[in-house]
Amino acid sequence: MFAGKTATLLRRIQAQTNNCSFQAKLLKEYTQLNKVLRGLCFTGRLREAVGLLWRTRLKADAATYALLLQECLFRKEHKSGRRIHAHMVVIGYVPNEYLKIKLLILYAKSGDLRTAYVLFDNLLEKTLISWNAMIAGFVQKGCGEFGLDLYYNMIKNGVSPDQYTFASVFRASASLASLEHGKRAHGVLIKSHIRENVVVSSALMDMYFKCSSLTDAHRVFNEVVNRNVVTWTSLISGYGQHGRVNEVLESFDKMINEGFRPNYVTFLAVLSACSHGGLVNEGWHYFLSMKRDYGIQPRGQHYSAMVDLLGRSGKLHEAYEFVLNSPFKEHPAIWGALLGACRIHGDMDLVKLVADKYLELEPENSGTYVLLSNTFATFGFWENLAALRRKMRNSGVIKEPAYSWIEIQGEVHFFLRGDVSHRCSAEIYELIKLMPSILKDPDYVPDIISS
Structure with missing residues (x-):
């Protein structure tokens, strides 16, 4: 009232x-x-x-x-x-044109791209702000290909991009792992003579890392004059994505030596790298130094990374005790990491215990059911698997369909299971029928257990 x-x-x-x-x-x-x-x-x-x-x-x-x-x-x-x-x-x-743009930005940020596009389409003059709002909206929604299409239409309409445009375009290219689109946008950025921007530089580095072009990513880092913790974290995270543990730790040390203070994202990248490298002692060192040396309270993601580190190293019961004593024992990701480790190392008793807790915390997440299904199938727990799938059906949980995609000559093609929407579907299926007889190794036995 x-x-x-x-x-x-x-x-x-x-x-x-x-x-x-x-x-x-x-x-x-x-x-x-x-x-x-x-x-x-x-x-x-x-x-x-x-x-x-x-x-x-x-x-x-x-x-x-x-x-x-x-x-x-x-x-x-x-x-x-x-x-x-x-x-x-x-x-x-x-509303006047200014208010229409405000409304467009509102709908784009809220994810209602249909309404945003109607407003965008009805603008008397499409300014850079309106183009940026639509491109960013599509990218944030996971529709990077549509964001790139809008970017190219913007260029055709004679509107010059700014740093916000490039940040979105690099994110779109990264999400699609499209090196060609990313490099083209990078070329336009260089010609635009836009002042150095930490957000754009970080997005550009991330794009090159996501496209597996590590040399170009490091070159971008070397060219950044005004580095800060975001720039360093982008470099460290990028190397971590490719399992380059030594580069991650070396970059972290250089960052500290140059007087930069790491944040929680930096530590998450370092802990993940330690996990992939099996560096248990180093992982504990960095985890404990967060609060001790930098006053950063570890979050749920950091505890999950530590559980993953201990689990990958075969220290399952130590990981289980760590989870029970952590302040984030109700965090689903921690139990998911522990469940994955149990599956790798074959601890059947702990699998059942962890699986029950994991499902209790995320009963409506389809990814939870998929991970549990694969785990039960790996150990031959067929009764548990059948009960789990019945529960999934009764709860109305639907698994989001996975898809594959490939980029050919700048065009991205998406494929779903049983998909016939592609214009070349008939030819594709004919080729698929021929492939097994051509490629099959007589000694190969496919793994049909995991769903």
């Missing part, structure tokens, strides 16, 4: 409407409404402001709408932003 001046204003407007005297004092109340709405925004009472807007059935001015939408974006109150848009529609208010 509303209080103070807000409630008083609401009662006055309603009373004047009922007495047919509203029009005579419309301008005064209009000014007062805008003043109150702005005051609510400035004092952090955004939801109250949106509620008042709806109850008065009055339109605010463009500047007030802009302030309300900006607060929604800043606070990630996307639902409130949609209510403001709905209010505009209900009262017949037509």
Whole structure:
């Protein structure tokens, strides 16, 4: 409910409407409404402001709408932003181009790309800000190929990209592991003479690492003049993704020697590298130094990395005790890491114990059921597997279909199981029928246990 001046204003407007005297004092109340709405925004009472807007059935001015939408974006109150848009529609208010862009950004950030694209398509003039919002929206939604298509359309329309555009394009290229698109965008970046930006540099390094071009990634790092912890962390994480443990630890030491203070992401990359390298003692050293030397409280991901490290090294019971004594023992990822280690080392007793806890924590996650199914199948627990799949069906949990993709001459092709949507499906299936007889090794026995 509303209080103070807000409630008083609401009662006055309603009373004047009922007495047919509203029009005579419309301008005064209009000014007062805008003043109150702005005051609510400035004092952090955004939801109250949106509620008042709806109850008065009055339109605010463009500047007030802009302030309300900006607060929604800043606070990630996307639902409130949609209510403001709905209010505009209900009262017949037509937003100007600036407000349309604000609404576009709101919908893009909330993941409602269909509505965002409708707003984008109806803009009288598509500015760089609107292009960036749409490209970033598609990339954040995991639709990198559509983001790249928009980027190329933007270039064709004569709009020059900025650092925000390049950051999104490099992320899209990284998500698709498309080195060709990434290099093309890098070339445009060089020609644009845009000032060095840590976000763009980090995204560019990440793109090269994701595309397995480690030399280019390190070259980008060497060319960065103003390095900071984000730049170093991108380098360390990139090497970690490729299992280059020595490079990870060497880069971490260089970072410390140059006076940079690691953050929790840096330590996560280092712990993951130790896990892949089987460096238990080093892993413990870095884990303990987080709080001792840098005052960083380890998070659930760091505990998961330690469980993975101990599990991969065969220290399953030590890992189990570590989980039970950790402050994140209700963190599903920790139990998932332990379950994976049990599967690798064949500890059947611990598998059943860990599996029950893991399923209890994430009963609606399809990935949980897949991991458990594969684990039960590995050990031949067919009754457990059947019961698990029945539970999955009864719970209405549906496994998201996996897909494969390949890039040919700059075009990305996606394939699902049983997919016939591709224009060359008939030829592809004919070739697949021929491949087994050509490629099959007479001594090869396929693993058909895992689902």
